[in-house]
Amino acid sequence: MSVVVPECCDDLKRERGRCLFNKEELTNILDGGPKLTEKRRRIEKMLINTPELFDDVSPDYLSHEDRYSNELRKATQLMTTLEKNGFTYNDAVTTGTGLWLLMDGNPLSLHISMFLDTIKGQSNPQQLQEWLPLAEKFKIIGTYAQTELGHGTFVRGLETTATYDSTTKEFVLHSPTITATKWWPGALGKTSNHAVVMAQLYLGGKCYGPHIFMVQLRDLETHRTLPGIVVGEIGPRLGMNSNDNGFLQFNHHRIPLTNMFMKHSQVTEDGKYVKPLHSKLSYGTMVQTRVGIVYHASRELSRALIIAIRYSAVRHQSEMVPGDPEPQILDYQTQQYKLLPHLASFFALRFSARALLEVFIGTSAGLGSGKMNMLPELHALSSGLKAVATNDAVKGTDICRLACGGHGYLSSSNLPRIYTAIAAGITYEGENTVLFLQVARYLIKSFRASSQGQTLPFSVSYLRVQPPSSHAPLMSDRGLVDALGAGVRWMVGEAERRLQQLVDSGHSPHAAWNACSVHLVQCADAHTRYYICEQFVDAVSKLGETVSSGVHEVLRQLCRLYILHRVIQTAGILLRCGAVDGKALTSIEEEECHLLATLRIQAVSIVDAIDIKDVFLKSTLGAWDGNVYQRIYEEAQKSPLNKSDVTQGYYQYLRPLMKANL
Ligand SMILES: CCCCC/C=C\C/C=C\C/C=C\C/C=C\C/C=C\CCCCC(=O)SCCNC(=O)CCNC(=O)[C@H](O)C(C)(C)COP(=O)(O)OP(=O)(O)OC[C@H]1O[C@@H](n2cnc3c(N)ncnc32)[C@H](O)[C@@H]1OP(=O)(O)O
Ligand SMILES: Cc1cc2nc3c(=O)[nH]c(=O)nc-3n(C[C@H](O)[C@H](O)[C@H](O)COP(=O)(O)OP(=O)(O)OC[C@H]3O[C@@H](n4cnc5c(N)ncnc54)[C@H](O)[C@@H]3O)c2cc1C
Numbered sequence: 001m002s003v004v005v006p007e008c009c010d011d012l013k014r015e016r017g018r019c020l021f022n023k024e025e026l027t028n029i030l031d032g033g034p035k036l037t038e039k040r041r042r043i044e045k046m047l048i049n050t051p052e053l054f055d056d057v058s059p060d061y062l063s064h065e066d067r068y069s070n071e072l073r074k075a076t077q078l079m080t081t082l083e084k085n086g087f088t089y090n091d092a093v094t095t096g097t098g099l100w101l102l103m104d105g106n107p108l109s110l111h112i113s114m115f116l117d118t119i120k121g122q123s124n125p126q127q128l129q130e131w132l133p134l135a136e137k138f139k140i141i142g143t144y145a146q147t148e149l150g151h152g153t154f155v156r157g158l159e160t161t162a163t164y165d166s167t168t169k170e171f172v173l174h175s176p177t178i179t180a181t182k183w184w185p186g187a188l189g190k191t192s193n194h195a196v197v198m199a200q201l202y203l204g205g206k207c208y209g210p211h212i213f214m215v216q217l218r219d220l221e222t223h224r225t226l227p228g229i230v231v232g233e234i235g236p237r238l239g240m241n242s243n244d245n246g247f248l249q250f251n252h253h254r255i256p257l258t259n260m261f262m263k264h265s266q267v268t269e270d271g272k273y274v275k276p277l278h279s280k281l282s283y284g285t286m287v288q289t290r291v292g293i294v295y296h297a298s299r300e301l302s303r304a305l306i307i308a309i310r311y312s313a314v315r316h317q318s319e320m321v322p323g324d325p326e327p328q329i330l331d332y333q334t335q336q337y338k339l340l341p342h343l344a345s346f347f348a349l350r351f352s353a354r355a356l357l358e359v360f361i362g363t364s365a366g367l368g369s370g371k372m373n374m375l376p377e378l379h380a381l382s383s384g385l386k387a388v389a390t391n392d393a394v395k396g397t398d399i400c401r402l403a404c405g406g407h408g409y410l411s412s413s414n415l416p417r418i419y420t421a422i423a424a425g426i427t428y429e430g431e432n433t434v435l436f437l438q439v440a441r442y443l444i445k446s447f448r449a450s451s452q453g454q455t456l457p458f459s460v461s462y463l464r465v466q467p468p469s470s471h472a473p474l475m476s477d478r479g480l481v482d483a484l485g486a487g488v489r490w491m492v493g494e495a496e497r498r499l500q501q502l503v504d505s506g507h508s509p510h511a512a513w514n515a516c517s518v519h520l521v522q523c524a525d526a527h528t529r530y531y532i533c534e535q536f537v538d539a540v541s542k543l544g545e546t547v548s549s550g551v552h553e554v555l556r557q558l559c560r561l562y563i564l565h566r567v568i569q570t571a572g573i574l575l576r577c578g579a580v581d582g583k584a585l586t587s588i589e590e591e592e593c594h595l596l597a598t599l600r601i602q603a604v605s606i607v608d609a610i611d612i613k614d615v616f617l618k619s620t621l622g623a624w625d626g627n628v629y630q631r632i633y634e635e636a637q638k639s640p641l642n643k644s645d646v647t648q649g650y651y652q653y654l655r656p657l658m659k660a661n662l
Pocket of ligand 1: 146156427
């Protein structure tokens, strides 16, 4: 297969003719620079020229087992293709290109993400030397086995035990109850021969809490399950059915002492415990994955937006003016209102993901030299951004589907698959409400620390009790972001007041926390969105010095739309705290409608600049050429039900019913 850019339909030609900015420049910004665009395209070209990486038959028509095998075929082919051409699995992850090809979850995704990240982040030097080359060369295949039937969120409540036996220098892994069964890990059912397993560490009868262990599950030659281990697949799910999410039980299964990950905490041969520098360092892989998920969510949302916006420019329906030709549905203001704020969200998330990655890199470097002080802020930022990014990507993807009317419901639009895959992101890697409550904990602590005169870290410094007053005019971007900040400060202050009032009236702090938790989650959500607005404004203003005026104008408009939309969503709070008044809100609403019409003109060009090729979009509605109806029709012809004019079901059921004397 080679990259051929087809001629597009007249509607899309007209849309593209209106482009007032340099698309390539915007593509480079989204990729993180021209070199990264070039690298991504090199990988894509190589993938497109590897026919084995594509589906012969739509996975929708395959059995569960065949879907799994088909995905495994593509995932392994992807790894060998990358390797042969001088790339690594990491290139496929960081450029997103691997995810474009592999559908909804794939049997190697946990290996190349959480399994390898745990080896890199939790091993001591000897373990790193032993395991990393094996895992990087796929000599061992692994997953991250933490969640159990009984507990996912509450990691301290896990029941799997790892009891040290100093006589043999081994840990005995055991699942004492049905609820201790590991449940959910991707690729655990049939693919993995190893797993990093979270289990409660027991030394001399005392529990030291959850720790991570490297456990071999299957024989490396025969792939048969080892004695003392029960492992299998958990059955069909809402989506991601090409993966083999699994279950796992241990029956007094023994592993060597050296299989406990010992970078941060250690157990000596005689069974003594050496504490880590910070008790949550063993949660590091989760934090790292949350950072990755922010990128992942923004990528999935961008796919849905490309599909829905191109389709909206091709689809004509109804009459706007009686007797006139049917307009493109993108001309309806309500359609613009459905799609364009989500387009702005995609850009906001992309810039925030980049800012979060920098915090992650900085914090990790600090940890290397024993500095733990940035960990709480990284935990709060990664938790909040993971939650907002997945919530917004899921909502935005579903709006994209709805905005495509009936055809958005077709599998061949690819919108249902994008939706079910990203919907899992709300739950996995920390359920979003739970993560918001972690953020809220950080906000309340910070607010209280500020009341006691302490200096706050950068992401919460705006919460200080006496903030400097904003000098920016209210209706400027900065002025509106300051107003949003004032709203969050008011919300957090109000939450703190309510918590204190409940405690003063005799409630325990924990009961007070639960009684305020709806409000606390709203605080965490609002704080994270304030952070996103700040990152967006900062990024656009920094880029202003280096990019062409056309690109800067588009980014400025998207940023403005994101902020205006956010102010309208938060109107109730902003009015209550006096950050805006009714008159300002009216003019903000009017400006938003005006901006929708302005952005609509270049909407197709903006999604073109995201630069996802048809083979990766996999959508009848979103292809570059806009040849929607022909593609939908051709896809329908592939339905196995169309192989014969009269189906077996007719002879078996329908005909007997029609012939029966009812
Ligand atoms: C061939 C393939 C090519 C294609 C590529 C394919 C894909 C992958 C590519 C890359 C990855 C990138 C993107 C991902 C994309 C797709 C997804 C892929 C895989 C993901 C699958 C999902 C896997 C999982 O779900 S694994 C299981 C995850 N489980 C969880 O997240 C559990 C959530 N629960 C918790 O984290 C904790 O229990 C808790 C809720 C945080 C509570 O912890 P607890 O110990 O009880 O602590 P407590 O509340 O008492 O707080 C005490 C104190 O500690 C602080 N704290 C808590 N956690 C942390 C932390 N992590 N760091 C720092 N500090 C922490 C907390 O704030 C408290 O502080 P304080 O007392 O208030 O000061
Ligand atoms: C597709 C998919 C893939 C997965 N892959 C993996 C994997 O590879 N490895 C792995 O180990 N796990 C994996 N998981 C498991 C996943 O990490 C957990 O499902 C997730 O952490 C949520 O935990 P839970 O299922 O126990 O939900 P629960 O915690 O039972 O959540 C149920 C409800 O209770 C609420 N709730 C729970 N605790 C609190 C609280 N403290 N305060 C307020 N509300 C609360 C939640 O908000 C939610 O509404 C996967 C899950 C899915 C769906």
